Each structure stands twice: as C-alpha cells, then as structure tokens.
Amino acid sequence: MKINTNGTATLQESDRDLDRTAAAALGAAHGWPFYLADLGRLRANIAGLQSALAATVAKREVGYSFKTNYLAAFIAEARACGVAAEVVSELEFDYALDLGYSGSEVVVNGPVKSPAFLARCLRAGAVVNVDSMEELRAVADLRPSGAAQVGIRVPAGVRGARSRFGIDTNDPATRAEVRRMLATRAVQIDGIHCHTAVARSAESFGTRLRTIAETFDSLRPGVRPDFLDVGGGMMSAVPEDIALQLSFPVETYADYAEALGRELHSFYGNDQPRLIVEPGMGLLADTMSLYAPVVSVKRGPSHTVAVVMASVLDVKPLRGAIEPSIRVVRADGGIDSESVEVTGNTCMEIDVLHNALEVTGPPLRAGDILEIRNVGAYSISLRPNFIEPAPAVLALGPEPEVLRPRMTAADFGHLYGRRT
Numbered sequence: 001m002k003i004n005t006n007g008t009a010t011l012q013e014s015d016r017d018l019d020r021t022a023a024a025a026l027g028a029a030h031g032w033p034f035y036l037a038d039l040g041r042l043r044a045n046i047a048g049l050q051s052a053l054a055a056t057v058a059k060r061e062v063g064y065s066f067k068t069n070y071l072a073a074f075i076a077e078a079r080a081c082g083v084a085a086e087v088v089s090e091l092e093f094d095y096a097l098d099l100g101y102s103g104s105e106v107v108v109n110g111p112v113k114s115p116a117f118l119a120r121c122l123r124a125g126a127v128v129n130v131d132s133m134e135e136l137r138a139v140a141d142l143r144p145s146g147a148a149q150v151g152i153r154v155p156a157g158v159r160g161a162r163s164r165f166g167i168d169t170n171d172p173a174t175r176a177e178v179r180r181m182l183a184t185r186a187v188q189i190d191g192i193h194c195h196t197a198v199a200r201s202a203e204s205f206g207t208r209l210r211t212i213a214e215t216f217d218s219l220r221p222g223v224r225p226d227f228l229d230v231g232g233g234m235m236s237a238v239p240e241d242i243a244l245q246l247s248f249p250v251e252t253y254a255d256y257a258e259a260l261g262r263e264l265h266s267f268y269g270n271d272q273p274r275l276i277v278e279p280g281m282g283l284l285a286d287t288m289s290l291y292a293p294v295v296s297v298k299r300g301p302s303h304t305v306a307v308v309m310a311s312v313l314d315v316k317p318l319r320g321a322i323e324p325s326i327r328v329v330r331a332d333g334g335i336d337s338e339s340v341e342v343t344g345n346t347c348m349e350i351d352v353l354h355n356a357l358e359v360t361g362p363p364l365r366a367g368d369i370l371e372i373r374n375v376g377a378y379s380i381s382l383r384p385n386f387i388e389p390a391p392a393v394l395a396l397g398p399e400p401e402v403l404r405p406r407m408t409a410a411d412f413g414h415l416y417g418r419r420t
C-alpha cells in the first residue's frame with residue numbers, strides 16, 4: 001500500500017488487511033464506515049470451487065446467488081468466470097438481464113413466481129425450479145417448448161429437517177397429481193432442486209444429492225434427470241475466531257466436491273446429470289470487510305462499551321448468533337486484555353456488533369479503527385436504509401475503485417418519494 005500525496009491510498013491486492021494509515025485515508029476520502037471488497041478473493045473462490053468440482057463431477061454449473069450480494073462488479077466478475085445467475089424474484093431476473101446475462105444463463109428459484117413471470121422465464125430459456133403445485137400447474141398451462149428446463153424444488157436436504165419450500169412429493173395426493181401430470185405429458189420435469197442452510201457439512205451435501213436423486217427416480221423411474229440442483233449452503237474459509245464458535249468443522253470446496261462426486265457416481269455411474277450448485281456464503285462471505293472507527297469508549301466498574309461509527313445492520317443485519325471477526329487496526333503490544341461490547345451508531349438498544357470482543361494490547365480508545373471481516377454475504381443486500389447512509393464499497397486495486405458510492409440524502413429522497 002502506498003499513500004498518495006492527496007491523502008488517498010494506492011492499494012495492491014496483497015493489502016487485504018489495511019493498516020491504520022490506509023484505513024484512515026480511505027475513511028477520510030469516502031466516509032466512515034466503508035466496505036473493502038476483494039474481487040481477487042471472489043475470483044479465487046470461484047476458481048477454487050470450479051476446479052474442485054471439475055475433479056469429481058462430470059457436468060457442473062456454479063450459480064451466483066444474487067440476493068447474497070448485489071454488487072454489479074461482483075456479478076460481472078462471476079459472469080466473466082462462467083458462473084450462472086441464480087435469482088429468486090422477477091426483480092433479480094431483470095437485474096441479471098440488465099447486467100448482461102442471457103435468459104439461458106439464469107436459474108430461477110424462489111417461492112413466488114406469477115404465471116406471467118414463469119412465461120417470461122420459460123420463453124427466455126432459463127432453468128426454472130417451481131416451488132409449489134400452483135406453479136407446476138401454471139407451467140403445464142403454458143406448455144413450454146424450446147430450451148427452458150423445468151425442475152421441481154423439494155423440501156429435502158437434511159434428513160429430519162422440515163422446510164416450507166418446495167413440493168412435498170411424499171404427500172400421497174401431491175405425488176399422485178405430479179405423476180398424473182407426467183403420465184399425460186402435461187409437464188416435463190427435467191430436474192430437481194433443494195436448498196438448505198440448516199447444515200453446511202460436506203456429508204449433508206452427499207445426503208441432499210442422494211435424497212433428490214431418489215425423489216426424481218420415484219417420480220420418473222429409470223429416467224436420468226437433466227440436472228440436479230443442490231442449492232447453496234456451503235461454507236467459505238472463515239477466520240479462526242469464527243471457526244471456534246461453530247459447532248461443526250470447517251469444510252473446503254474439495255470436501256464438498258468429493259461428497260457430491262461420490263454420490264453422483266454411485267447413483268449414475270459415468271452418465272451423470274448436470275450438477276448445479278448455488279453457493280452464497282460459500283463464495284462471498286470472505287470477500288468483504290468493513291472498516292469503522294471507535295467514537296467513544298465508556299468504562300464502568302465491570303463493563304466496557306465501545307461505540308463505533310457503524311451499525312449491526314452493516315455487519316449482520318439478520319443479527320445471527322455468531323459474533324463477527326474483528327481486528328483492531330493498530331500495532332499490537334502490551335499484555336492487557338479487556339472484553340468490550342462493541343455497539344453501533346443507531347439509537348436502537350439492539351445495535352450491538354459484538355457482545356464481548358477480547359481486545360489485547362493497549363486499551364481500546366476513541367480513534368482506533370476496527371476491521372470487521374467476512375461481511376461479504378447478506379450484508380449490503382439486507383441492510384435497510386436506516387438512520388445512517390449505506391456505506392461506500394471500495395475495491396482493492398492500483399487505485400481504490402468505488403464499486404458503490406456512499407448513500408446521500410438525495411438517494412434517501414429518491415427512495416422515499418421526495419417530490420422535486
């Protein structure tokens with residue numbers, strides 16, 4: 001990293017973890033907090049997953065889960081790497097087309113698809129996974145022809161876990177209707193889909209693949225599906241402080257590929273259907289960090305609270321139980337250690353970014369900068385427009401590139417119907 005004369009920083013891709021000077025320069029230039037996005041990491045994750053799958057799976061397709069991160073630069077990178085678009089609404093479908101995807105490069109999931117939207121998807125040659133009998137009947141009424149492929153989502157994935165999504169083909173009446181539709185050629189079902197994030201183990205991927213393969217076979221005995229779509233639910237590499245909080249081991253792309261390849265081979269031998277995977281977390285979690293300064297530290301007899309210029313909404317808008325991985329950006333030293341509650345810049349009591357951050361070295365003080373890692377998945381897409389502007393997203397590179405500008409009052413007015 002080099003600090004330019006105008007105070008901005010020139011970053012190399014190796015500068016993944018900014019030092020204090022670089023972070024301060026970027027915060028001054030682009031506003032606090034800001035996200036740092038690592039396109040190189042996204043590229044490496046995609047390449048890692050593609051090559052792991054290539055080693056074990058004959059035909060495969062990786063989908064980019066749009067809702068996990070809507071950054072246009074990320075989606076363009078994924079598309080350039082041969083990754084399909086995985087969308088769950090008509091808005092996302094249109095966004096995919098706007099960003100250059102053709103319909104045949106899109107996998108359409110989601111629980112609510114109107115007949116008109118289904119018709120558009122089928123005409124465009126997309127892969128459409130229907131979620132309900134109503135959608136399946138709508139597809140039958142549309143009598144699709146051409147390149148479109150239709151799959152059914154089933155509430156499978158992990159044995160014993162229930163899901164409200166998909167068509168429960170274990171229900172006798174539902175099963176009878178699907179089979180009748182197939183027998184009368186009212187619909188053609190080319191593939192089968194499931195998704196769960198209840199489990200993220202490699203073993204669970206073997207289970208979900210086997211379950212959907214068996215389900216397809218029970219609907220169309222002896223017919224090999226065109227595709228099996230096992231959804232998302234993979235993990236990416238995680239920092240040690242997150243790994244320590246997990247109740248399951250961290251898996252690698254090779255572990256997932258091995259489990260999926262083994263099941264595919266045992267079910268289909270060498271004549272395998274196309275395998276579709278749609279990882280959100282698995283490709284994106286470790287692609288972004290958020291940088292935020294501490295604005296005040298309140299020390300009581302038994303409790304220390306740090307207030308930072310960022311919100312839990314920037315870091316984990318769904319407020320899951322896992323504490324984020326936070327680094328204090330400074331040269332560490334000393335042996336003191338203190339547990340700090342890290343709180344945000346909104347006026348909500350629930351705005352807690354970390355309940356008990358162990359800070360070693362000199363006591364935390366106003367002006368220190370925190371780097372909050374692994375916020376590339378479900379952060380910017382789920383962050384509401386609330387109190388403070390949505391932060392800028394900057395990219396590493398020879399010059400820091402603004403991938404998304406910081407929100408302004410004008411954007412706020414646009415969103416909330418200001419009349420000019």
Ligand SMILES: Cc1ncc(COP(=O)(O)O)c(C=O)c1O
Pocket residue numbers: 065068086109110195196197231232233234278279280281282377
């Ligand atoms: C259908 C579908 N595919 C893929 C994903 C991505 O999931 P994850 O981020 O757990 O990989 C989701 C997330 O909800 C989903 O609903």
